[in-house]
Amino acid sequence: MSLNPDECYRAICARDVRYDGRFFICVHTTGIFCRPVCPARTPKRENVQFVESAAAALAMGFRACKRCRPEVKAGAAAWGLTDASLRRALRLINTGALDHQTVEEFAARLGFGARHLRRLIRASLGVAPNRLALIRRATLARSLIEGGDLTMTQIAAASGFSSLRRFNDVIQAEFGASPTTLRAAAGRTPRGSTGETSLILGSRGQANWAELYAFLRARTIPGVESASDDVYARVLTLGDRQCGVALSADGDQAVRASISGAAIAQFYELTALIRRALDLDTDTAAIAKVLRSDAVLRPAILPGAELRLPGSWTPFELSVRAILGQQVSVKAARTLAGRIAAQFGERVRMQGMPAGLSVAFPTAARIAAAEASDFMALGLTRARATTLVRFARAIVNDPGLLMPSASLEQAIGRLVALDGIGPWTAHYIALRALGETDAFPASDLGLRKAYAALTGHLPSAAELETRSQAWRPWRGYAAQYLWTYLAHLELGAKTSDVAA
Incomplete structure (x- = not known):
């Protein structure tokens, strides 16, 4: 997004929710930065500066406003960038790619040099790659401080800090208050729980939980997942440990995650996984605005009902x-997935798992060790059973096949x-x-029927492939709108089994 200061100031005067998460206001007289929808008194025009990310505001020394909580939207805004390599880099940083490797190693994975990566990110967001990673850890820590029941030592470990002292120093520097002060202001009392912990995951713009929940509910695998009363739950396996996650709406712009069974050190990885699976860091309103300019897509994109693009759990x-x-x-x-999970998945061992969850989805190794005939007995055709076993064996031999590539074309x-x-x-x-949000399965019958x-x-x-070129780089979101539009037409409801 190219920031127009006059447009930005008009937006904050109107507290226009369409701009929430698209830019941030740095107030020089107070040293505070805010969201466009902040309920505080609007500052004078000459006292403000506009930046594209919360990370940039924090890097400039501004502290997060305690009323509008801009740091919950501190993820790097990869959705708004035109360079495909840069979008991919920021998306991976948001999911913790720099937690266990150097910038040089990360850049090599993406296919270019570390100097080039630093220059791209600094030019776009005004901060260095490692700074983005630090802000991400601090943001997770604050959500656990204010919304969970862990002790400060546990939170430091959960959010990836190597020591309690480093944790305290970073929280004080980033938010202008100590961890204990933040928790007291939120009215929380630590219990040091090792059972269920809840935290709030803010979204960029409207979370649109109703559509996310409908999508997830229509695809629940019996035993692995459940969905009832607007709560989606599932079994996850992190390392050699099983855990349960229950997700629900928390207002219009956040999702509440109740986590049971996860090790403290896994919270960092787990929150990144949830954010990625629910597409919480995307400004769906901005993408919808671009796609709505297309005359064909316009009727499928309803104002105020912008769709997120659900990802994967693994x-x-x-x-x-x-x-x-x-x-x-x-x-x-x-139905077929449920049979496979029941036959090959590992049974839930831990206590306190959300109701209805009994099995973890099988690993590639478990499926690779079976034969095609085992899956034919569950109802798969010979061709599909053979493909499944061969695919699992290929992944066991080369896990990198399911890692992000340098480009969509390389991945395909x-x-x-x-x-x-x-x-x-x-x-x-x-x-x-x-x-890969520009992927587009043009041969899909649902997409063709919707068109x-x-x-x-x-x-x-x-x-359809030719026509979809006009929707780049957001063809995946265009597909989601087309699938959903067809579902509404065919069933007159929000979800349908024909949606992909």
């Missing part, structure tokens, strides 16, 4: 869903090289498992 699980979903409905694929190329994986499956895996409903013409896959 790339392998999503890939299995994609293979099972080849040319069948979501309901049929869900690696996937279609595998037996039984065609362009539809490859694009779907890239879209939901690898975070036909909007235009009166059923396009071929090639025609």
Whole structure:
């Protein structure tokens, strides 16, 4: 986003929610930075400066406003960048890529030099890569301080700090208050719980939990997941440890996560996983505005109902869903996935798991050790069972196949090289498992039917692929709108088994 100071100031005077998360206001007279919707008195025009990220404001020495809590939107705004490599880098930093490797190693993984990476990120956000990673840790720590029941020592470990002293110093520097002061102001009393812990995950703009929940509910795998009363829960395996996660709305712009069974040191990884799976760091209103400019897509994008693009809980699980979903409905694929989980998944061992959860989704190693005939007995066709086993064995041999690539084209190329994986499956895996938001499975019948409903013409896959070029770099979001539009047409409801 190119910031127009006059437009930004008009937005904060109106407290326009459409701009929330798209820029931040630094007030020089107070040293505070705020969101455009902050309820505090509007500062004078000559006293403010506008920046594109909370990270930039923090790097400039401004402290977060205690009323509007801008730090909950401190993730790097990868959605707003035009350079594909930079978007990919920031998305990975948001999910903890710099926690266990140097900037040089990270840049090499992306296919360019560390100096170039630093220059790209500083030019876009005004901060260094490591600074972004530090802000991310501090933001998680604050959410645990104010919304959880862990002790400060536990929070320091959970948010990736090497020592309690470093944790205290960073929180004081970033938020202008000590951890104990922040907790007291939030009215929390530490219990040092090692059972269930709740934390609030802020979203960029409206969370739109209703649509996220509907999407997740339609795809729940029995035993692995459950969905009732607007609460989605599932079993996750982190390392050799099982944990349970229950998600629900917390107002319009946040999701509450109740976590049970996770080790303290895993909270950092777990919160990044949840944010990525729910697409919480994307400004969906900004993307919708771009896509709504297309005459064909416009009727499918309702104002105030901007869609998020759900990701995956594990790339392998999503890939299995994609293979099972080849040319069948979501309901049929869900049934098959439930049978596979029941047969090959590891039983839940821990106490206190959310109700209805009994098994973890099987690992690639478990499926790779089986034979195609084992899956044919569960209802898979011979071709699909063979593809599933071969795919699992390929992942066991080369886990890097399901890691982010330097480009969408590279990701698709690696996937279609595998037996039984065609362009539809490859694009779907890239879209939901690898975070490639420009992936677009043009041969999908649902997408073609949705386009036909909007235009009166059923396009071929090639025609739809050509037409989708106008929606770059957000073709994945365009697909989500088309799928949802078709679901509404066919069932007159918010969700449908025909949605992808």
